[in-house]
Each structure stands twice: as structure tokens, then as C-alpha cells.
Amino acid sequence: MDDQSTVDKVGGAGNPVQERRRAAVPAPRTAEAAAGPSPQSASAGPPRRTARRPRVFGIPLRGLSLIALVVLLAATVAATLATRALLRDQEKRLLQERAGEVGLILTQAVSALQAPLSALGAVAALSHSSPTAFATVAGPQIQTHPGTRALLVARPTKNGAYAVQVAAGSGFAAGDTITGARARTFDQALQGQGKPAATPIITEGGQRYIGLALGPPAAPDGAVVYDEIKLSAPTTATASTSSAPFAELDIALYASTQQNPRQVVVATTDQLPLTGQISAVKQPIGTTTWLLVAKSRQPLVGSIAASAPWWVLGAGLVGTILVVLVLEMTFRRRDFALDLVDERTQELRASLRQLESTQEQLVHKERLAAVGQLAAAVGHELRNPLGVISNALYLIRRAVPAGDPVAERHLGIAEREVGAATLIVADLLEFAKNRQPIMTDVDIVGLVEESLEVAAPPSNVSVEWEPGPGRPLIRADRDQLRQVLVNLIVNACDAMPGGGTLAIRLTDGKETLHLDVVDTGGGMDESTRQCIFQPFFTTKARGVGLGLAVSERVVRVHGGHLGVDSAPGLGSTFTVTLPHHDQPAEGRA
Amino acid sequence: MSAHVLVVDDEPGMRETLADILTAAGYRVTVACDGDAALDEVTAGPYQAVVMDIRMPGRDGVSTLRAMGPPPPYVIMMTGYAVDEQLREAVAAQAFAVVHKPFHVGHMLELVATAVEGAA
Numbered sequence: 220m221d222d223q224s225t226v227d228k229v230g231g232a233g234n235p236v237q238e239r240r241r242a243a244v245p246a247p248r249t250a251e252a253a254a255g256p257s258p259q260s261a262s263a264g265p266p267r268r269t270a271r272r273p274r275v276f277g278i279p280l281r282g283l284s285l286i287a288l289v290v291l292l293a294a295t296v297a298a299t300l301a302t303r304a305l306l307r308d309q310e311k312r313l314l315q316e317r318a319g320e321v322g323l324i325l326t327q328a329v330s331a332l333q334a335p336l337s338a339l340g341a342v343a344a345l346s347h348s349s350p351t352a353f354a355t356v357a358g359p360q361i362q363t364h365p366g367t368r369a370l371l372v373a374r375p376t377k378n379g380a381y382a383v384q385v386a387a388g389s390g391f392a393a394g395d396t397i398t399g400a401r402a403r404t405f406d407q408a409l410q411g412q413g414k415p416a417a418t419p420i421i422t423e424g425g426q427r428y429i430g431l432a433l434g435p436p437a438a439p440d441g442a443v444v445y446d447e448i449k450l451s452a453p454t455t456a457t458a459s460t461s462s463a464p465f466a467e468l469d470i471a472l473y474a475s476t477q478q479n480p481r482q483v484v485v486a487t488t489d490q491l492p493l494t495g496q497i498s499a500v501k502q503p504i505g506t507t508t509w510l511l512v513a514k515s516r517q518p519l520v521g522s523i524a525a526s527a528p529w530w531v532l533g534a535g536l537v538g539t540i541l542v543v544l545v546l547e548m549t550f551r552r553r554d555f556a557l558d559l560v561d562e563r564t565q566e567l568r569a570s571l572r573q574l575e576s577t578q579e580q581l582v583h584k585e586r587l588a589a590v591g592q593l594a595a596a597v598g599h600e601l602r603n604p605l606g607v608i609s610n611a612l613y614l615i616r617r618a619v620p621a622g623d624p625v626a627e628r629h630l631g632i633a634e635r636e637v638g639a640a641t642l643i644v645a646d647l648l649e650f651a652k653n654r655q656p657i658m659t660d661v662d663i664v665g666l667v668e669e670s671l672e673v674a675a676p677p678s679n680v681s682v683e684w685e686p687g688p689g690r691p692l693i694r695a696d697r698d699q700l701r702q703v704l705v706n707l708i709v710n711a712c713d714a715m716p717g718g719g720t721l722a723i724r725l726t727d728g729k730e731t732l733h734l735d736v737v738d739t740g741g742g743m744d745e746s747t748r749q750c751i752f753q754p755f756f757t758t759k760a761r762g763v764g765l766g767l768a769v770s771e772r773v774v775r776v777h778g779g780h781l782g783v784d785s786a787p788g789l790g791s792t793f794t795v796t797l798p799h800h801d802q803p804a805e806g807r808a
Numbered sequence: 809m810s811a812h813v814l815v816v817d818d819e820p821g822m823r824e825t826l827a828d829i830l831t832a833a834g835y836r837v838t839v840a841c842d843g844d845a846a847l848d849e850v851t852a853g854p855y856q857a858v859v860m861d862i863r864m865p866g867r868d869g870v871s872t873l874r875a876m877g878p879p880p881p882y883v884i885m886m887t888g889y890a891v892d893e894q895l896r897e898a899v900a901a902q903a904f905a906v907v908h909k910p911f912h913v914g915h916m917l918e919l920v921a922t923a924v925e926g927a928a
Contacts, residue, residue, distance in 0.1 A: 602888035603819055606909030610825030613913040617832060641910050655892055657899055657906060669912050698908045 284546045291542055295535025303528040309520050310496065317468055318498035318513035325472065325511065329431070329504050332446065333415055335360050336370075337437040340444035343372045348384040348439060350393065357387030368428055368447040372439065373397055373405060381405050384442060390423075391447075401430065401445070407506050408432035408443045415505030419474045420450065420482050427453075429474060429484060431504075453483040467517055469493055473510040476501060484509070595651040598644045605644065609637050631675070638673045642709065645702050646765040649773065650754065656696030656776060663732065664690050666697065667723060670704035676711075679718030691727045693797055699773045703781070706766040707736040707793050713759060714740025714791065731779075734795040743785040751783060811924040812836045816846040816860035816872070817886070822909070826859060826916075833917055835924075843867030843875075850876050857904075857923040858883040859916075862894055870897045877902065882923035886911070 339356050346352035357370040369388030373381040381397040391397075397405070400418055407416035411434050418430040430447035438444040471486035471493055473479055478492035478499075493514045502509045518525035612634050619626040648654075664686045676682055693700075711721050719739035726733040743751065750756045752771045757764030767781075774781040778798045785791035813835045817823040827837045838855075840846040842864055850858065858876070862869035862885050873883055885903045887895065898906055904926075905919050 599888060602909045603822060606886075606888065606911065607819070607821035607825055609910040610822070610829055610913065614825060614828050614832070637910065645908075652892075654895075657895055659905070669915060672914075673912060 281547065281550045284543050284550065287546055288539060288543045291535070291539035295532060295539055298535055299528050299532040302531045306518075306520055306525060306527060307496075310515065310518060310525075311498075313519040314468075314496065314498045314513060314515055315500075317465065317515075317519070318470075318500055318511060321465060321468070321470055321513060322500055322502050322511050325502055325509075329415070329417075332431055333433065333505075336415070336431060336433050336444055336446050339370060339446075340372070340433055340438035343385065343442070343444060344435075344439035348372055348442070350385045353385040354387055361388050364448075366448050368449050369445075370447075371445050372442050373445060374442045375405070375409070379406070381443075388447070401432075404430065404432050404507070405434075405443045405445070408434040408438075408445075409441070410434070411506045413437060415507075417474060417504040417507040417509065418447075420484065422481075426450075433505075450484065453486050453489075467515060467519065469514040469516055471512045472502075473512065474507075476508050476510055478510065478512060591651050594647055598648045598651070601640070601644050605637060605641050609634075609641075612637065635675055638675075638705070639709075642674070642702070642705055642766070643763070645698075646706070646769050647763065649699070649702060649769045650765045653772070654696075654699070656699055656773075658694050659697055660692045661695045661697045661700060662690055663693050663700075663725065663734070666701055667704060667725070667734075670701055670708055671723075673701075674705045674708040674712070676708065676721055677718075680712055680715055681720050683720060683722040685722070685724045687725045687727060689727065691725075691732060693732055693799065695777055695797065696773075700777070703770040703773050703795065704734075704736075706770045707795070710766065710793070711736055711738035711740070711791075714738045719790075728799075730799055732797045732799060734797075736793045736795075737790065738792075739790045742787045742789045742791055743783075744787050748783060748785050752781070810834055810836050811856040811927070812838065812854065813920060813924075814838050814840060814846065814849055814855045814858045814860075816840045816843070816858065816864070816869070818842055818861065818864045822861070822886075829913060829917070830859075830920065833920070835920070843869065843872035846872050847875055850881065855881055856927040857881070857920050859920065860885055862887045862898060868894075870894055870901060873898065873901045873903060882927050884916075884919050884923065 339353070339360065342352055342356045343349075353370075353372065360370060361367045367388060369386055369391045371386035371388075371391050372384040374384055376382045376396070379398070379402055381402050383391050383393050383395040383397065385393055386395070400421055404416045404418040408414075413434065413436055415431050415433045418428075418432070421428045421430070427450035428447050429450055430445055432443045432445045434443050435441070465487075469486075469488040469490065471478070471488070471491055472484040473482045474484050475482040480491055483491060493512045496514065498511075498513045500511045500513075502511045612630060615626075616630050619630070667684065667686070671682065671684065708721065708723075715721070715738055720737075722735070722737040724733075724735040724737070726735075747758060752767050753764075754768040755764040756768075771781045774795055774797070780794075780796045782794050782796075783791055784794070813830050815823055815827050815830065815837055816839075817826070818841055823839050823841070827839050830837045838849060840849050844867055846858070846860065847867075849855070858881055860869050860872065860883055864872075867875075869885055873880055873885070876883065880902055882904045885898045885906045886909055887906065888909045895906055904923050907916060907919065
């Protein structure tokens, strides 16, 4: 029976009304229980996201943050290097520009030198190297340019040497022979086709000289005109902060194609040769090639710009850290939030499950209560027709001739069945309503005899009724007590389907009254015996299983006790114990 | 002169069978279908015993019982489906006995006999 099993599961013992009350009480506790275990379940919940994470310097980072870190660092380094390269490039170009300007100035200076020399040469040519004419022009020139050592015209002689035709200044006189570097320069000038040629630095007597030679057409045919200048100490250091032009450069002019320390024409520093970031430009002096080397003393781009790469690096690093931090924080918060959501979702699910289960239970109990009430109502309704049938059977028995076997048999059947129906209804109603007893003085002996009549044992059961002496009275609800007795008798007979003996013994004590109902049936094992008084428990194929539960409760409410003694194969003895003095009703059982 | 018993029940089946049982037992039986009719009968009287159903339409058994007294005659209350409250009220209103349907006929006859004896 479905209802039976489900009610057993719910553990409902007692009438539906009480069930509802009892159901209401545990509900808050189960709701609490739903809230209770959830923190524990959360801590043992899904693995936190921070658990699986690569670590940088021991700090867990997410993959994306790691990538961002690497990318940004690389970008920073690249930017720094690019900035440096850019600056270097810029610096180089600026240096070249400035060096170019210096070169230009040098070229102009040479041109400036070349002009008077050409004029001198023209005079010499026209005057056929007349010394007086030469001196007339050369003299003022020497005075105008005090650095000039000598001005002369020379012609090649044998063996590559040259003879001075005319001279002005010091160091040379007409007729002198010139050899060596000067002579080589003269050769160059003669082949120069009008372009001058410069000597290397010539050191004589502790003094440095340098000269410029010019051949025809500026000079007489086959001759060179030559201007020699005294050179001061090579280095004229200028402070880098002075407002002189090119103060920001270290410049060195070499009368050679390489940084030859003996050929330094002029330099603004003595840290020679210039190395590192230099601009080395070959300066043509006519047909000679000199080398102009320049180097910046300070960053030409400016010190602030020069430190740009460091700023880029710094900014890049700071930016990288910031971005990674922000990323990390964002992810962390998201993970935290997600973890929280997971946690709450789990808690919610658990609560929902609890709620569903509780609701199911409540609905079930409500249904049971409703069914119980319906059953009670139906039971009530049945009592009237059963009463009428019972009366009618009595009247039929009276009308029928006594001893008529057919009538006797069928009347007996009808009476028994009405009795059975009455018992079912009575048990159901008593279980459902748990009626408070109405105490009267009950003749227990008469009640037993009435019960035996109502629940007439079958013919194969012999009845032993030992009322004992006297007719004791007991304070009880007569109808309820009769229900108990009828239930016990019916049970005993049901235990002896093949027949047996039903013994009822009444023992009246001073304080209590004992009634034993004994059968010689199969008996019960321990587990059955323990369940026998539970509602809806039955070992029979038919029957609701309420009879003994109701009987036990009725006896208990009367202040007494219903117990059973049984063993397999030895039958059962049910004992009703009732107090003699009127027990105050101990409330609802 | 045999004792006069009043049977009060709105259900014809119960009313008629009980009346037949009591008549067969030798009593003079009058039936009433509801509380008001019962009151009229009792006033007209005299009755040695009354067997009355508790649940009846209109005036119910307990109210009728109260109206019959005080003190009421010997009234045996019958009930198929009375609530506890009504039973207590019946007892409080001095019903002679309260019997549940279906009742044991022998027991009912005993009660009526005792009531009639008491009324005499």
C-alpha cells in the first residue's frame, strides 16, 4: 500500500491533525540546517582559481598578465633602443652638418689665401719675376698677414729640386734650393692646373710652418708661387661654454689624410686623435687632401633630448608595471567575484534542494492530513448505515425460527461482517481523531462477553474464558475499551487460521486489573514483536494495521499499559493492565 | 402498563429498526424525526426513557436534551459522528448514557431497562 510505505518513511505516527502540527515544527529547523552546512561546503568547494597560476617572483600571475608583461617589456626595450638609435642618428647628422660648416669655412679661408697669392703670381709673371715688383706686392701682403713667413716664386731645377727666383719675408732668398716636402708640393702645384697645393706641416727650428703653392696660370709659366705661414701651437682650446662658433665641437685639422699627430694644423683640443662618434671629412685643399675631424663635446641634440632613451625606458617600465598591476587586479577581482558567485550558487542550490525536499514533505503531510480527514468523514458516514444493518439483523434473527441452520449460518456471517466493518471504521476514526475518553463505570466481565459476541471466534477456535471471582467495575470509556477487546480477540483468531485455543483471563488486583488474551498461533519473532504496535504495520494480507496501534494508545490514555509476550511457535499473550482508581486523562497520547 | 420510550432520529432506517427492537422488547414506542417534535412529545409526556441521536438537522440532540430539563428525563444519546465537544456537552447536560453506533443491541436494551427502572 503506497500510503502506508510513504507514511512510514515520513515517520508519521499519529493522526493527520497531529501530523500537520508536527510537520510545522521541524520546518524551521531544516531551513536552518540548509543555511548551516553551507559555509563548510563552500570552503570545500571548487578549487580556487588562484591555486593554479604561474608565478613571477613568487607572485601568481595569470597567463594574460604574463604575456602583457613580456610584450610591454619587449616594447619598452625596443622603444628605448629605437630612441637611442634615433638620437645617435640625429647626433651624427648634426655633427656632420657642423663639421660641414667648419669645412666650408676652411675652404673659404683657403680661397682667401689663394686670392692674394694669385695676385702675387700674376705680378711675378708679368714682371718676369722682377724682384722689385715682387717685393712691392709681397711686402704689404706680409705686413697685412703677420703670420706669413715668406712669399716666393720658384722654378724647378734638376733632380726634383727647385730654385727660388724671388722671395719676400724670412727664411728664403733668391737662389736658394728647395727640396723635400716643399719640392713635392711644388710638383703638385705645377701639375695642379691652377689648383693650389698645400704642404704638410714642416717643422724647422722648433717652429711649425705650412705653405700653399700655386702653379700657372696664377704663377709665371713653369714656376710656382708659394706662401708659407707660421703655425702656432696646434691646440687652441676653447671652453665649451663660450659663445664662439663651434664651441660645442672638438675640431682637429690634419694636413694629412689620417689623424697623424705630427700633422695637426689646428685643433681645439689636445685629446688627439679624436675617437668615437667623430666626423672625419677629407678636405681638399686644392690638389692636397687634408682631414677635418670633428667630435661633439656635449650632445648636440641637447642634454635633455640625450637622456630621452632613459626616460623612455623609465616610462616604459613604469607603464609596464602599471598595466600588469591593473590587469592582475582586474583579473583577481573578476576571479574573486566568480568564485563568490560559484560559492553562492552552490549555497543557493543546496538551499533550493533543501527547500524542495521540505516542500515535498509538507505537501505529502498535507495530503495525508486531507486523506485522513476524508477517511474520518467517510468513516463517520458509515456508522449510521452499519448501525441500521446491525439492528435489522437482530430483528431478522428474532423473526427467523430458532435453529434454522441456513438462517443461522447466514445471519452469523452477516453479523460477523458487520462487526468487522464496524471495527475497521472504529479503528480508523479512533486513530484519526484520538477521542478523549468519556469515563463511566464499566462492567468488564460483561464487556468481555459482549466483545466475544461481536467478534465471534470461528468454530475451529475453542474459547476459554476465565472471568475470575466477582464482577469488578473499571473506570473507562466503554466503547473505546470494547474496541480494544474486540481488536485483541480478532487478532488472536487471525493468528490461528488452522484453529487453536483462545484464552481470556481476568485478574483483579487491588490497584490494577489485568486481562490476558492468549492465542496458540505461530507467535512472533523479535523484530515483528517490536513493530507490532506501530500504525500501519501488519503481517496480514488484509487489514490496515491500525488495530493494535489504536488499542495501545487507548489503554495508555486510560493510564494503563498494553504489552505482548510472544515467541515463534509458542503463540502470543497480550496483556491489558488498567488502574482501578480514576487516572486523570494524561492529555493526548 | 408498559413503559413509554421515545425514539428520536432523523434517519428513518435507525428510527424504524430501533423502534421495532424496543417494541419487540415489550416497550410502548413513539418516534420523533427531529428535536422540536421530540420536545413536543416530552412535554405531552410522560416518557420513562428517551433514545435520541445527537446529530440532527435543525435543533441538535444536545440542545434538545438541555431543553428537556432540568433535570432531563432518562435520555440515552446515540452518536454516529459526534465531535468531542458535543459528547462533553451531552455528559454535562446529564445524559444518562452515550452510545456509539453501531451499538450492541443487548447493551442498548440493558440501558433502556436500567433507565426505565430509574424512572419508575
